[in-house]
Amino acid sequence: MYSMTKKIHFYKYQGTGNDFVITSDIYQITTQQIQLLCDRKFGIGADGVIVMKKDSSVDFDMMYYNADGSESFCGNGSRCAVMHAKFLGWISDQCSFNSNDGQHEASINNELVNLKMHDVIEVGSSGQDFIANTGSPHYIRFQDTLNLDIVSPAKEIRYSNEFKEEGINVNFVVSKDDSLQIRTYERGVEDETLSCGTGVTASVIAEYVKSQHSGSDYYRKVETEGGMLAVSFTKTELGFQNIYLIGPAVQVFSGEIGI
Amino acid sequence: MYSMTKKIHFYKYQGTGNDFVITSDIYQITTQQIQLLCDRKFGIGADGVIVMKKDSSVDFDMMYYNADGSESFCGNGSRCAVMHAKFLGWISDQCSFNSNDGQHEASINNELVNLKMHDVIEVGSSGQDFIANTGSPHYIRFQDTLNLDIVSPAKEIRYSNEFKEEGINVNFVVSKDDSLQIRTYERGVEDETLSCGTGVTASVIAEYVKSQHSGSDYYRKVETEGGMLAVSFTKTELGFQNIYLIGPAVQVFSGEIGI
Numbered sequence: 001m002y003s004m005t006k007k008i009h010f011y012k013y014q015g016t017g018n019d020f021v022i023t024s025d026i027y028q029i030t031t032q033q034i035q036l037l038c039d040r041k042f043g044i045g046a047d048g049v050i051v052m053k054k055d056s057s058v059d060f061d062m063m064y065y066n067a068d069g070s071e072s073f074c075g076n077g078s079r080c081a082v083m084h085a086k087f088l089g090w091i092s093d094q095c096s097f098n099s100n101d102g103q104h105e106a107s108i109n110n111e112l113v114n115l116k117m118h119d120v121i122e123v124g125s126s127g128q129d130f131i132a133n134t135g136s137p138h139y140i141r142f143q144d145t146l147n148l149d150i151v152s153p154a155k156e157i158r159y160s161n162e163f164k165e166e167g168i169n170v171n172f173v174v175s176k177d178d179s180l181q182i183r184t185y186e187r188g189v190e191d192e193t194l195s196c197g198t199g200v201t202a203s204v205i206a207e208y209v210k211s212q213h214s215g216s217d218y219y220r221k222v223e224t225e226g227g228m229l230a231v232s233f234t235k236t237e238l239g240f241q242n243i244y245l246i247g248p249a250v251q252v253f254s255g256e257i258g259i
Numbered sequence: 260m261y262s263m264t265k266k267i268h269f270y271k272y273q274g275t276g277n278d279f280v281i282t283s284d285i286y287q288i289t290t291q292q293i294q295l296l297c298d299r300k301f302g303i304g305a306d307g308v309i310v311m312k313k314d315s316s317v318d319f320d321m322m323y324y325n326a327d328g329s330e331s332f333c334g335n336g337s338r339c340a341v342m343h344a345k346f347l348g349w350i351s352d353q354c355s356f357n358s359n360d361g362q363h364e365a366s367i368n369n370e371l372v373n374l375k376m377h378d379v380i381e382v383g384s385s386g387q388d389f390i391a392n393t394g395s396p397h398y399i400r401f402q403d404t405l406n407l408d409i410v411s412p413a414k415e416i417r418y419s420n421e422f423k424e425e426g427i428n429v430n431f432v433v434s435k436d437d438s439l440q441i442r443t444y445e446r447g448v449e450d451e452t453l454s455c456g457t458g459v460t461a462s463v464i465a466e467y468v469k470s471q472h473s474g475s476d477y478y479r480k481v482e483t484e485g486g487m488l489a490v491s492f493t494k495t496e497l498g499f500q501n502i503y504l505i506g507p508a509v510q511v512f513s514g515e516i517g518i
Contacts, residue, residue, distance in 0.1 A: 012303075012514075014300055014301055017300045017301065018300075019299075019300050040278075040299055040304055041273055041276045041277075041278050041453060041485070042273055042276065042511065043511065043512075044271075044511075044512060045299055045304045194300060226300070252301065252302065252303075252516065253302075253303060253514045253515060253516035253517075254514055254515055255271075255512045255513055255514025255515070256512060256513055256514070257511065257512035258512075
């Protein structure tokens, strides 16, 4: 470590296997610093970095950065940030915060974080498959079983003419009686990840559309490769509202690093 | 984290991209604890765990465990342990320590750790290729260039009838004027790693044999995927002696975790 570096305190969290470095020691962060923090050999190692600070209008501000330094909204990352705000004593069990895509509300019940997602107006289709944007764009394909290798079929979709420029996340989903089983390929990572909160949310909404469900309230458990999540929402004439992504967010360790 | 867990302080090191969790808070460690510490999503994430304690007969004792909990000697891991012993104030620039395979000596010069490896009595051959044991068994194949995919040819060797039971590490090596270029497939990991200290050592010894070098002293720089190492030794009638593995060992961060 060089004398030029600044030593920061950080916390490492995971939400159903999606893992994050969280710090409130800095808020402005460079791409180079993000890439170092996320490097699993030469840094701490994470899917993304979250910087947080207190805010006067809401409880806190957070920014999420992918491991490559790009910005996005991240459902699992936001859930971890909410749990960390409670750990820091910034909030009790209810909060509102600003993230990359605007304001969100969240609550903590029985160690589970209920994160309110933005409304989804419509769900598109592509043949038998579905397309929805829940903060990130998602392609959802329902299948009878999940293939051993999801990366090859996901890349066919993600690098197809329609999506190759902007990229898209690809979800393969099996609808079971008691839960959805899901595996997700994430753009940016360009590989399968253990869990993707926005993908889980998009898939439950797509299942509602596919099943031609008649009721307005919908709740489903979702089995990801990294653990269990749940999604609830209300379908109104305006689309999908009061969408909640619900699941655990766990502090794994804390530490100090020079960046 | 559960109330049953014990909180330990740890340090994360890397030596040419080979990364380790080091602690002196505990010395007895279970396979389950090792696997948790090495898990890159639900733990800290590392290629292996090193536990260290002071010793009355040598400067310190260390034990190295692979991510799966198995024991072995690890050249890069031992170099990191030496650097950490200096950081802790247990040693200055010279030391002797006990590791999984017995006693070693080491010194630190200009931030590089010179680790004395055990003598190698003989080098075997398999067709045009070489086999040497430098604490771990290594297969060494010299090539004109390095393939993009080394995993497939490495697996052919590692899972061949001769080696499939015990396993073997497989090194592909290009001899260049100013250095050896090397890529290593490690058994246990069953994949390519960024750097393998015992593989680097075995490869330089194999090059000595292959090149029918006439002098007794040999020194070579080695370019791994994770950075530069060097190996020196003296060839005597008894085999290869005073073998040193030389390279950087860097503390990346420190932290606390409940295990």
